[in-house]
Amino acid sequence: xxxxxxxxxxxxxxxxxxxxxxxxxxxxxxxxxxxxxxxxxxxxxxxxxxxxxxxxxxxxxxxxxxxxxxxxxxxxxxxxxxxxxxxxxxxxxxxxxxxxxxxxxxxxxxxxxxxxxxxxxxxxxxxxxxxxxxxxxxxxxxxxxxxxxxxxxxxxxxxxxxxxxxxxxxxxxxxxxxxxxxxxxxxxxxxxxxxxxxxxxxxxxxxxxxxxxxxxxxxxxxxxxxxxxxxxxxxxxxxxxxxxxxxxxxxxxxxxxxxxxxxxxxxxxxxxxxxxxxxxxxxxxxxxxxxxxxxxxxxxxxxxxxxxxxxxxxxxxxxxxxxxxxxxxxxx
Numbered sequence: 124x125x126x127x128x129x130x131x132x133x134x135x136x137x138x139x140x141x142x143x144x145x146x147x148x149x150x151x152x153x154x155x156x157x158x159x160x161x162x163x164x165x166x167x168x169x170x171x172x173x174x175x176x177x178x179x180x181x182x183x184x185x186x187x188x189x190x191x192x193x194x195x196x197x198x199x200x201x202x203x204x205x206x207x208x209x210x211x212x213x214x215x216x217x218x219x220x221x222x223x224x225x226x227x228x229x230x231x232x233x234x235x236x237x238x239x240x241x242x243x244x245x246x247x248x249x250x251x252x253x254x255x256x257x258x259x260x261x262x263x264x265x266x267x268x269x270x271x272x273x274x275x276x277x278x279x280x281x282x283x284x285x286x287x288x289x290x291x292x293x294x295x296x297x298x299x300x301x302x303x304x305x306x307x308x309x310x311x312x313x314x315x316x317x318x319x320x321x322x323x324x325x326x327x328x329x330x331x332x333x334x335x336x337x338x339x340x341x342x343x344x345x346x347x348x349x350x351x352x353x354x355x356x357x358x359x360x361x362x363x364x365x366x367x368x369x370x371x372x373x374x375x376x377x378x379x380x381x382x383x384x385x386x387x388x389x390x391x392x393x394x395x396x397x398x399x400x401x402x403x404x405x406x407x408x409x410x411x412x413x414x415x416x417x418x419x420x421x422x423x424x425x426x427x428x429x430x431x432x433x434x435x436x437x438x439x440x441x442x443x444x445x446x447x448x449x450x451x452x453x454x455x
Contacts, residue, residue, distance in 0.1 A: 126347035130356040133340035137360075138367035140333025141210055144202060145372060147316070147325055153202040154305055155312015159326045161198060161302035162313065164334035169299065174292035187293050190280040191300020197273035199305040200266045207263025209374045211365030215245050215387045216264060218361060220271035222387075224278045225394040237393040244386030251379045298334070358391035 147156040179187070204213040222241050226234040248259055284293035306313070316322040348356075361384040368374035 126344040127356065129340040129344035130348070131359075133337040133344070134357065134360055134363045135367070136332050136337045136340065138210070138364050139371065140329050140331075140337075141202075141205060141364070142367050142371040143325060143329045143332060145205060145210075147322060147329070148202070148206045150319075150322060151312035151316050151326075152309065153206040154199050154309035155316065156309070156326065156329070157195070157199045157202045158302055158305045158309030158313040159316045159323075160330045160333065161195065161298055161305065163327050163330035165295065165298035165302050167330065167335050168291070168295040168338075172291050172295040174295050176296070179288070179292075183287050183293075186280070186283045186287050187296045188300050190277075190284045190293065191297035192304050193273055193276045193280050193301075194297050195301035195304030197270050197277055198301065199308065200270035200273060204263050204266035204270055207260040208267065209365075209380070210368035210372060211361060211374070211376070211380060211384055212248055212259070213263070213267045213270075214364035215248070215361045215383055216267035217271045217274055218387050218391060219245065219268070220274035220276075221278050222390055222394055223271075224275045234394060237390040240393070241387050241390035244383040244390065247379045247383040247386070251377060294338070355392050355395050358388050358395060360391075361387045 144156050144160065147159075151159065201213065201217060204216070219238070219241055222238050226238045248264075251259070284297065287293070316326050365376055365380060365384050369376045
C-alpha cells in the first residue's frame, strides 16, 4: 500500500497546491503567482539536485530549454484558467492534451475512442452552461485548452529530457527556464509577493505542495509500482481536483461535473490499459511483462513539472536511490 499512498499523496498535494495558489491571484495575479511559485521551486530543486551545468552538451541544453518553456506555458495558462473556472473543470479540460498525445502515439487507432469519451465528458460542462445550471467563463476555458496543448507538448519534451539528461538535472534546469518564460507576464505580481512576507510564505507553501513534494512522492512510487498501475492511479486527477475544489475553495460539485470527471477518468484509465507494445529494441522495465509500454510519460499533475520518463537505471533501482524517498540523486 505504501507506493499507492505515495501516488495518492502526490495527487492530493498537487490539488492543495493549486487551491493555495488561488488565494494569491487577487494580489499577485495568475501569472505573478506562476512566476513566483516556479522561481521558488527552481531554487529549491537547484540546491537539492546541484546540476552539473558545465557538462551539458548543446543538444541537452536545447532539450531542457524547450522543456522549460513548455513547463512555464503550461503552468501559466493553467493558473489563468483556475482563476476563472472551477479547479475540477480546468483539470478535466487540461487532460485532453495528454490523452490526445497518448491516442496519437498508440499503435491502436481505436484509442481515439478514449479521446472521444473524454471530449464527451468535457462537453457536459457546455451543456451545464447552456442550460443555465452554471455559468462557464469562455476565456477560462480557452486558457485551460491552451494549457492542454502545453501538457501534450510536455509529454514529448519531458520524454526527450528523460532520455538525454541523467538524473534530475533536467528538471531543475527546466523549472528555472519555466520561471523565466512567464517572467515578462508576471514580473509585477512576483515583485509584490517578494515584498510581502505573508504572500511569500503562501507562495513558498504553494511551490512545495505543487512541485517539490509531489515530485518526491511520485519518484518514490515509480521505483515501487509498475508503470501501468502508476498511470491508472494518476488518472484520478480530475476527481481529486473536483473534491479539492469543493472542500478547500468552496466550489460546487453538480451532477454534470461529477459525471464529466468520471468520463475523463474512464478515458485516461482506458488509454493506460490499452497502451501500445514497446518496440523490440526498446529497454524493458524490470517490473513489467515483456511488450508492455506506457504510451505517454503520464504525469499527474495538473501542473506537470515532473518527467515520469526516467532512466532505466532509476527504474531498476539504483542502490543509492532505492531507499531514498527524498528524490535527491546520489553523486560520486
